Amino acid sequence: MGNTVLEAKTREITGKAVSQLRENGLIPAVIYGHGQKNVNLEIPLNVFQKVYSIAGESNLVDLVIDGGQAVKVLISEVQYEPTKSFPVHVDFHQVRMDEKINATIPLHFAGEAPATKELGAILVKNFDELEVECLPRDLVDHFDVDLGSLKTYADSIRIKDLDRPAKIKILVDENTTVVGLTEPRAEEAPTASAAESAAPIAEGKGESTAEEKKAE
Numbered sequence: 001m002g003n004t005v006l007e008a009k010t011r012e013i014t015g016k017a018v019s020q021l022r023e024n025g026l027i028p029a030v031i032y033g034h035g036q037k038n039v040n041l042e043i044p045l046n047v048f049q050k051v052y053s054i055a056g057e058s059n060l061v062d063l064v065i066d067g068g069q070a071v072k073v074l075i076s077e078v079q080y081e082p083t084k085s086f087p088v089h090v091d092f093h094q095v096r097m098d099e100k101i102n103a104t105i106p107l108h109f110a111g112e113a114p115a116t117k118e119l120g121a122i123l124v125k126n127f128d129e130l131e132v133e134c135l136p137r138d139l140v141d142h143f144d145v146d147l148g149s150l151k152t153y154a155d156s157i158r159i160k161d162l163d164r165p166a167k168i169k170i171l172v173d174e175n176t177t178v179v180g181l182t183e184p185r186a187e188e189a190p191t192a193s194a195a196e197s198a199a200p201i202a203e204g205k206g207e208s209t210a211e212e213k214k215a216e
Helices: 015-023 045-055 114-118 192-203 210-215
Strands: 004-010 026-033 036-044 061-065 071-080 087-094 101-110 122-125 129-134 143-146 177-182
Touching: 004 045, 015 026, 026 045, 026 071, 036 045, 036 087, 045 071, 045 087, 061 087
Parallel strands: 004 061, 026 087, 101 143
Antiparallel strands: 004 036, 026 036, 061 071, 071 087, 101 129, 122 177
16 A cells, blocks of 8 residues: 555644534644654644545555654544544554554455355454554555365464464464354243143033032
């Protein structure tokens, strides 16, 4: 992937007054990094959304502040408005290219598990993304997970089975299951007690007891 560039301006407005920025189509943000002072920023919302759709949280972005020299950042956290589902604040993490970082890389599940089609097995995914450690330049867009190897209920894909660059360290035990299979739940048959409790009602319908007959 080529360099993704995002332009921002330093922000003077803070606190509740940032609602004014959002009304004008801007999103408040902050950049922080190793040994550096936090800087408040503002970015056009539509521009940020385009960059985020390309870079996500696992690709480097060239952030240009006030027309200066670009700095390498990761989109660290995006906060959303609860009811309208659009971003209201962004955190950028400035990185050093010679210093390892922690990041999350999404999983892309590819293909179809034969066991789901042939045996009716249920696919169980334990992760949608994985935390990793590596140098910023070694980050990748995603890890592929090929479901084609899942042929029986006993099959699974573990961390150690994933195809990934050797320079990326996944911060999860290598024997942890990423995706596995479970048998479908069988329909429960009526219990004996339920059948017995229903029987007297059916058998006794329309009949009179001895006391009732005397009364008649």
